[in-house]
Amino acid sequence: MKIHLKVWRQKDANDKGHFEKYTVDNVSEESSFLEMFDILNEQLVAQDKEPIVFDHDCREGICGMCSMTINGVPHGPEAETTVCQLHMRKFKDGDTIVVEPWRAGPFPVKKDLIVSRDALDLIQQAGGYISVRTGSARDANEIPIPKEVADKSMDAAQCIGCGACVAACPNASAMLFTAAKVCHLNYLPQGAPEKDKRTIAMVEKMQELGFGNCSNYGECQAVCPKGITLDFIAKMNRDYALAKARQFLK
């Protein structure tokens, strides 16, 4: 395959950035999108040009590090698929593909296609945990959890923290990410003691970091590589409202 690319190049956080055009020849249909970038970078190195830097690591769709907006869509055209799992057979010979970094205020570009997603860690730090010291746990089977509840929690826990939801949202909202984190723990009996505190802290941290509000576009759900749904945002909103009410009554 022959692929034409328009790729965002930006020297550092202060640079304005611009698109550059490239052509990659002899791309195998079996290659992944990132392998196509590897070929392009080898080509650039051969020409003594600086390769395009992009975040990636596991290349099997689970570490959440890869982050490219392809033709305007975070993670590209295939549903429930990270960039690293996207394969060239989804494109046609001669296609022109536009590649940009995640675009969101709280995700400043560091260089080319690499952005900072430290804000997601900060949301997690605000309350995305169950306070249990190592060694103080009781037997794992002492608290039975109905399968449906465990499954729900697992559905939320699948979030890989890539931030595509934020990049896709016109408001740069991190509601889907935060909801996934909140709900994973709020569904479980183990998460109950800190439920209200967690929900309020994480939602407020998200707002403080400059992520926008949710106005039900649903773009986040459409691009989520793990199929996290808006239902979790609804649950988080409910948990938040109840937590605030309880806080008020206290």
Add this chain to the structure above:
Amino acid sequence: MNLDSKIPEGPIDQKWSNFKFHAKLVNPSNRRKFKVIVVGSGLAGASAAASLAEQGYNVQCFCYQDSPRRAHSIAAQGGINAAKNYQNDGDSIYRLFYDTVKGGDFRSREANVYRLAEVSVNIIDQCVAQGVPFAREYGGLLANRSFGGAQVSRTFYARGQTGQQLLLGAYAALERQIALGKVKMYTRREMLDLVKIKDPKSGEEHAKGIIVRNLVDGKIERYAADAVLLCTGGYGNVFYLSTNAQGCNVTAAYRCYRRGAGFANPCFTQIHPTCIPQHGDQQSKLTLMSESLRNDGRVWVPKKREDCTKDPNDIAEADRDYYLERKYPSFGNLAPRDISSRAAKEACDDGRGVGPAVNGERRGVYLDFADAIKRDGLNVVKEKYGNLFEMYERITGENAYKTPMRIYPASHYTMGGLWVDYNLQSTIPGLFVLGEANFSDHGANRLGASALMQGLADGYFVIPYTLPDYLARVGAQNVSTEAPEFSEVESQVKAKIAKLMAVKGTKSPRYFHIKLGKVMWEYCGMARSRESLTKALELIPQIREEFWKDVKVVGEEDTINTELERAGRVADFLEFAEIMVRDALNREESCGAHFRVEYQTPDGEAQRNDAEYSYAAVWEFAGDGKEPILHKESITHDEVKPVVRSYK
């Protein structure tokens, strides 16, 4: 080199209790006087950092990714073993210990393995309390499944992403400590060297700090502490193509080796049987399909070579060779990894491989779910493995519900690593090594679902006892990064980077990595011989020489430069590979994942040589251009008598 394993006195089931009772402790109010460096934030690193911070130590944790949650433990799919015996099917701590020692082909240290089995039950409790959403039965209790090399169901799992869920548990605990100010997290940093400082009491050199490169601005930074914990994973990427993440590398461990840490059994590298076969030359990594698939999938190749290009659904039952079931009737498709991998290689060497030809060879075997679908129904198979089938389709474009999957072995895990004693301390005092980066628990072959167990055992339940024992003995020293030792190591690190940048050759670092990987896979891969290893020892120095003459690192030092990162890692792989080959050459026996073609039984099984090779081979750095020195830690078996490891 002192290889005192420091195994505590007493019967095997009381050694750990004895250790804990006799270990020195640090008073809670004194803990804040100690600083601990943790390099790596996978299961071992994150769990250690969080647990030590909870106890009151000041922890500095480092990872090369943008967030600690991305470490490659996250990619483990299948599960984690624990001797809970929730299934009432005869499991016990002793059985898990026995299975692990046997699975490791009698090359692991019994006392360490027993402790691993002992704390395995606490890990599950801890993870459930953290909110890890393990699979459950309808009654609300935890579900289990069976895994290769075991005849009981002791594997706990969270869909096909057990690694991510366990790591998120440890990461959450870590983030909590970061928020509390007890852990300072340094992301996008790569450890490039270890700093040792003379202990004022003993005069010995102790690990007291590290030199890292900030991967964003290229600055070389110094960090000091009272102890250094290396949790940096394995070196599977020495093969270039592996199931490891792109960034996984040997640099941190190898740099410690050059500073005096013994490297044990580097030739024990696990080749995982169920990976998606290579598609061509542009491939950057191989993807593993969880071994749990072998619970329901049947492995086969055509009996006749001419059938290899046929549609598998058109090959009659009688013309299929279910070779694992044929050769190993009692374990069948669940035979351990080393055995299954080798059997797949044999079938393909015999010209009966399937799938598209890469470089003229078909390297793949079928993993067929047709019988499981017929027996249990499509929905049951979907429920169990749906996400794996989707992943397979994404990568290959094939629907495995309709046509059998194709699989082939790939480099996956490394049992070898830095030598550690019972306390997880390396031959450098103050340098502790946890998880895949050490060598102690899996012998010559790791069983499925045991890596997650070991990483978390080391981090949650071993190091919080063994590290304080060390700290209490040496006392808080408040080491400064201004010490001359830091300046010296830092200047060496800078000189190496300058040297890489100065070559200005014609070929990219990746070119050399691919070239090295091919040599290692071809000559030091699944089957090794004196001849092939000798050949590798000839070729590796040539590639290294070419690298230092002709490598091209474009870009600048003071910015994100992924070419420079790779160049540094490849340079270390090029030196490390030679020790790995030497180790394989030295070990004139076949055991576990190390298969020497000269040493096999008449029916092609591995032939161990307990009389001469029941030891851990520990390599000591002797200086550049000099052959490393071999030391031996004798591996004795007081509990499990070594037998021929039969899975027939």
